[in-house]
Amino acid sequence: MGRTPCCNKQDLKKGPWGPEEDEILINYIKEHGHGSWRSLPKLAGLRRCGKSCRLRWTNYLRPDIKRGPFTVDEEKLVIQLHAILGNRWAAIASQLPGRTDNEIKNLWNTHLKKRLVCMGLDPLTHEPFTPCAPTAAPRSSPATRHMAQWESARLEAEARLSKESLFFNSPPPPNSQASVSGVTVDVYPNITGSSSSTPKSNQMEDQDQDPIDASSSPCSNESEDSSDTAFQLLLDFPINNDMSFLEDDNVD
DNA sequence: AACCACTTCAACCGCTTTTGG
DNA sequence: CCCAAAAGCGGTTGAAGTGGT
Incomplete structure (x- = not known):
């Protein structure tokens, strides 16, 4: 059967948009809406x-798009939400005003995923790598030592944030960059080392280095410390024993 | 200075979901 | 209720930029 093509591909331009095209699109949508x-x-x-x-409009031209590097708070929030929502970039993006799903997806794939790996965490599940996968976590880090505790803490945080996410459809709070429905997100403080939110030109003077870039080894001691700290902070999440709602929502 | 490897990110592709007749 | 069209979404690609040798 097959789907009808989304458009007649003949005569259509592909590749990067030019300034004239951007202008045409902006002017048209300003005047008529996208319809x-x-x-x-x-x-x-x-x-x-x-x-x-x-795509061009939603990812680049929309007036409410926030350009520029991600803040540390935004990165923390992305990691938090990814633990709950998985690769549902649009859902994650809805919690970061001015950020697009594409931008967040790129951030995840280029920065955050690597940081989780360096902490010995599986970026897909946010769980520690199993001991039978030594190449993934070559060093015996605290992350692996705390495996069971991590999992427990993760589930607690997941449960709490999932519950919060039930209210995601309501407009985000004004300070939502650093919070989810008013809950301050302060977990993974070192995973979200400020480097990737810092322009490259400033990275060299930044003492707070990216764990990945900090040494020739992909994972430094800092990442070990950070997993401990992250774990402690994760434990700070209030405990909610009612996990029943998880059966209905989120977590594929 | 030149080359190569790696990283980043805008854009495309194809599948899934939603909407309207 | 069904089906086709449209919109939305996530995975992937490839060009451009950057850093290392």
């Missing part, structure tokens, strides 16, 4: 697929 994305390119006079227009 049907499929018909927008023709109406606006763009030789682009509607899908491409939507």
Whole structure:
């Protein structure tokens, strides 16, 4: 059977958008709204697929997009939410005003995932790597020593944040960059070492180095300390014994 | 100075979900 | 209720930039 193509591919431009195209798209949407994305390119006079227009608008041109590096708080929040929601980037992005799912996905794949790996945590599950996977966690770090405790703490945090997430549909709080529905997120303080939110030009003078970049080894001692600290802070989450709601929502 | 390897991120592709007739 | 179209989403790609040798 097969789906009908999203657009007629003949005559359509692909690749990076030029400033003129951006301007056309912005002006058109300002004036008419995006309406049907499929018909927008023709109406606006763009030789682009509607899908491409939507992506360009939502990921780059939207006036409420927040450009620039992620703050430490934003990175913490992304890690927290990823532990709960997994790779549901759009859901995560909805909690970070001005950030797009694509941006968060890129942040995760290029920075945060590596940091979790360095801590001996599986970036998919946020659980410690099992001992039978020595290449993943080559050194006996506190992360592996605390495996059972980590898992327990993770589930507690997960439970709490999942419950909070039930309210995600309501407008985010003004200070939501550092909080989830008012709950201050202060976990993984060292995973989210400030480096990636710092422009490259400043990284050299930054004493607070990225654990990955801090040494020739992909994982430094700092990462061991950070997993302890993260663990302690994770334990600070209030305990909620009612986990029943997890059966319905989140956690695939 | 030139080359190579690695990183980053904008954009594309294809699948899934939602919506409307 | 069903089906097709449209929109949304996540995975992946590839060009550009950067750093190391």
